[in-house]
Amino acid sequence: MKLEYKKRIYWLLRFILIVCVVNVLTGFYEMCSTSKNANANQIIWKGKRYNKDETGYHSIDEIKYLVDIPTDCDVKDIWAVASYYAKNDSECDTRLKELKNIYDEGGVKAIVDDIMSKDVGDDKKTMMEYLIVDGCLIRSLGNDTELLDNVLEHCYERDYGFMGYKRYINIGNKLYKKNGKIERIIEAFETLSKYTIDRAIVMPKSEDGYESATETVYYHRMIQLFQTFSSLLYFDDNLLAAKSYPGMDNKNYVVRASIKENYDIVLSYKKYRSFIDLGHISIYGRYKNLNMIIKSVSIRDLDDFDITNYISLKSPATDMVNDKLVSLKIVSEIFRLYGTYVIVYDSDIHTLEGLSYGFYPVLPVYSYFDIYNVVASPDSHYVDTIEAIKNFNTNFSKGGYLEEFANDVGYDENNQLTLENFGEKIDELCNMEEKIYRFLYIGYNIGIDSIVNDFTGREPLHKKD
Structure with missing residues (x-):
């Protein structure tokens, strides 16, 4: 009996040793192969996501629940956009009136909480609701990240698996996974991008400096926020653990947002990866503290001067990222593009975890910050x-x-x-x-x-x- 007991202990110790070895080896392999992360396998162009395969980039999106909105509708006014969803639709009309009352009584946070606390649907009414969420995010981004943090909190839920029980070995942290709400936010940004660009194409360049600046800032924020949620969905493919941040409040965040002085958005989170999967049971033993930098939007340029602040110069991915961004800057300058890019990196060892980028067309109404203002036409008009x-x-x-x-x-x-x-x-x-x-x-x-x-x-x- 004692011999049998010793054998069990022996095999258990061997299993633990194998787990540790596999964990270390996979971590070492990831560190040595970060150059593969310099390939941007998903990009955004003009409000659509494109995934890359062996033949190139291909759109993965089909915009749903579009309604006829006249091009003279001010898409910056999200209530005006929502009113076209409520037109001749009693369900949307009733919900819109309810949301306006909530907004009047509690403001932006109350309306976002009301929308995002409900089970996510996939219909016209849901699209209207999440267009309102996106509009609120765009309007609030210049002030602080409180609303963005609140929305991000609603996008994650505790991870439970087989028979409602934890599907991971308890490592002392509550783990979280994405829910369907983040996809609804992205779909709403895709739809809003279409309405915005359709309107801008027929709009002349404003001679009013304040109006032109207002339109352009709105465009910047929409692009950057779309890139934020799209990248979070694409790169965050594992479980996250809530963590607190020294020097800040005592709150635990699954994903914490902050904005730098140069208007870059920074998302910080702790990601676990499984290295052994046994049916419904996954063993999570390694984690990474990651930062996702969503660069502020630039016109006919990409702000790539601070790459080495995030990725170590010793990493082979650094030169690859720099070379790619230089090529993209040239394309951006030639074709008059608004551009942003995303760097995901390990904040402890400064290795690259992911790269993506997004471009939107420059149209006359959104040209306020085009300091180059290069005219390439004999009649001296603005070339978009x-x-x-x-x-x-x-x-x-x-x-x-x-x-x-x-x-x-x-x-x-x-x-x-x-x-x-x-x-x-x-x-x-x-x-x-x-x-x-x-x-x-x-x-x-x-x-x-x-x-x-x-x-x-x-x-x-x-x-x-």
Whole structure:
């Protein structure tokens, strides 16, 4: 009997040793292979998410529950947008009146709590509710992160598995997982992005500086918040543990938000990863303290000067991230884009955990902060993203100023660049940089930023003998 008991202890100790070895080895492997995290496998373009596979980027989103909103509707007024959902819909109308009463009595926090404390649905009324949540987040972002923290708290719930019992070995922390509310927030941002861009396309550039600045700030915040929730959904694929932060309040946060002086959003969280899965039981033994930096939105640029504050210079991923961001900055400058990117890193050892980025078109109404204000047209009007794309296609197509160089730089006239397929072609555009330098700048002094100039009236450029 004693011998049998000793054998059990022996095998248990062996099992614990194996668990520890596997844990250490997998952690070491992750640390040595962070370069793979420098690949942005999900991006955002114009309010849609694109995932990357072996053939390139492909949209994963289909916008749902759209309603007819006239382009003169001020989408910054989220109540005005919601009113079109309530039109000829008794359920939405009743709910909207209820939410307005809650807002009048308790303000923004009360209305967000009311919406997000309810079970999440997937219908027109739910879309209206989460459009209101997104609108409240955009409006509040410039003040503090209290509302953002509140929304994030609603996006996570305790993790329970098989038969309602914990599906992890108790390691002393309550673990949390995402619920469906974060997806509803993202879908609402996708819908709001469409309404916003559809309106902006037909709007002229405002001569009123205050109005132009107000429109542009709204655009910035919408882009940055969409990138925030999309990245959190994409990168946070494991259980999180609530933690407190020294020097702050005594509250435990699953995900804590803060805003830096340069308007970067920082999300901090503690992520556990399972390294042994046995049916419904997962063993979680390692965790990482992670920070997610969502950079402030830049026009025709990307603020990449502080990368080494987050990722160690010793990491092979650092140069890869820098090179990628330089290419994206060039594309952003050429096609007049608003851009932001996300860095996820281990705050203890400063290794890269993830990279993603997002771009939106620059339209005249949102050009207030375009300090370059480069005019590339003989009649001296502002050239936005739509016109930059048009000039690009014209220049490299048959009869265009740069037609003879189309094959050299990889341009296909039968598959022209459009506002809709720009996200799918982002890598292709980045790869053109070196080719344009080799075939156009050397020998012809045509810089990469000149390929979207309006060369109307000029004879096509011919190759030298």
